[in-house]
Amino acid sequence: MVNAEFTHAGFTTTTISCVSALIGFKHTLLACPMNNAERIIQYLSDNTTGACDDCLSVQLKIKPRQQVNRICRKLQREGKITRGKERCPGRDGLKIVNKLVIKY
Numbered sequence: 001m002v003n004a005e006f007t008h009a010g011f012t013t014t015t016i017s018c019v020s021a022l023i024g025f026k027h028t029l030l031a032c033p034m035n036n037a038e039r040i041i042q043y044l045s046d047n048t049t050g051a052c053d054d055c056l057s058v059q060l061k062i063k064p065r066q067q068v069n070r071i072c073r074k075l076q077r078e079g080k081i082t083r084g085k086e087r088c089p090g091r092d093g094l095k096i097v098n099k100l101v102i103k104y
């Protein structure tokens, strides 16, 4: 499953599997910069308690925060993450917390 948005133009010949391959991303072997969606997936795979948009924005330095929101809602539509109101581990109060959907 290769989404056009996750394809790095010009480096489509060789693909390898990285951490996030289990949820369907493919990286190029050459110059493999993770895009923001992949970095969010990576972060959530390391932080299984989840993180809200604010925390993702701060931790991953993705600005503005609205971009995190946009990416996360897209990942949710694709079934890769869930978004639910609960207490974010990193903040006070109820937030929309993103969690990775693990597929076995």
Ligand SMILES: [Zn+2]
Residues within 6 Å of the ligand: 051, 052, 053, 054, 055, 056, 088, 089, 090, 091, 095
């Ligand atoms: Zn948070």
